[in-house]
Amino acid sequence: MANTEPVEDWCTDYDIFDPGYIRDPFPIWDQLRGECPIAHSDRWSGSWLPTRYSDIHAIAHDPGTFSSDEITVAPLEGGPADGVKAPPITSDPPEHTWARRLILPAFAPRAVEAYRDYTVALCGELIDGFIDRGRADAASEYAQQIPPRVIAHLLGVPPEMSDEFTEWVRGVLELGLTDPEIRMKYRAILMDFLWAQVNDRKANPRDDLITRLLQSEVDGEPVPDTHVVGTCNLILIAGIDTTWSSIGAALWHLAQHPEDRARLVAEPELIPVAVEELLRAYSPVTMARVVTTDTEVGGCPMKQGDRVLMSFPAANRDPEVFPDADKVIIDRARNRHVAFGVGIHRCAGSNLARMEMQIALESWLERIPDFRLADPDSVTWAGGQVRGPRECEVVFT
């Protein structure tokens, strides 16, 4: 099946890069949940697409049957030739267990508090840059600017690098998903950069995360350099367009919902609850798994080697679990969403992402309490692995 033909039957031939699906996947998931509920497609190397919360929850809790060896939604033929992966997100137990313990301390709730002041100052400066203009692109001038700088700060590399980070990450994870040449080009740039950083820290140890990773030991042995490069690759790639997509989607929603804005302006203490609801409704991330042994999910037979797309965004719209799942209820109190995944691969950076989202919305609403989309039709979305707005011009009112 060619990747470019229009989709006629979403149950048997879905296309995660279909422009309509990227812009508005919600009715398609509702249809699949009712009719399939696990869809299949031969496009983009072939995959299954479960859409029910219960199926996705069950798969995520069975890493023995559903491996994380290949997590991209549209994998490269043969995988990366340089042998560098992105542990622990690409690991299964037992490697996963120690690889995850290595990075968790840097992202625990207390640890991410250390980046709060930096993030507050950063959001303030970004708003200073456009507030007098009376309009801004909430995606490219704000949301997209925050995570790369926080991650640069955390990794201990110059903040001036953040625009390049953004370009590389989009090259690997967005534009490169459907274009292997672009993906390999940016992957090579990223690898050269990370190897240079690692070699620099080996010669000149500093008080930063890369140095700490290099100095870590597993079973009395130093962690291999390839592993450190892979983990830095993960932190850089996973921490950037995911979080900016969430911040951008939240502002896109608020631009169209004055009642939600008014509520959050009047009750800023509600922002953490609102962030969870916006994460649920506009979850950005879909991951993949590989079936290790013939199995069955919800009556659907899967064969060894099959790939499964873990659409956490679809799970979070399942009306079986979330009453009025298609509505944003800004103070939704019971919200067991899985935007950061669930099970052993729960996003290691979730505490950092939440902190960034909360500060980004607090800072924006404090100074720009009223705003609307300049033109709803001009908003553009990226999707596939990570869904979020890429251009989202708003006017301050």
Added chain:
Amino acid sequence: MKMIINTELCQGHNRCYALAPDLVEIDDLGYASHKGDGTVPPGREEAAQLAADNCPEEAITIIAD
């Protein structure tokens, strides 16, 4: 009332810690356990229930008196 966190199931989402920080202990890796024997002080029952209802791993059990 008691709020009991099953540390075998906890994956460190920290939803409980955000909703009921006074009832939850977080270790250096970000995993949660209940404070003390899990007894919920008067007036904190709703917070404990919310912590349980928001855990994506369903790792929290509420035991009513």
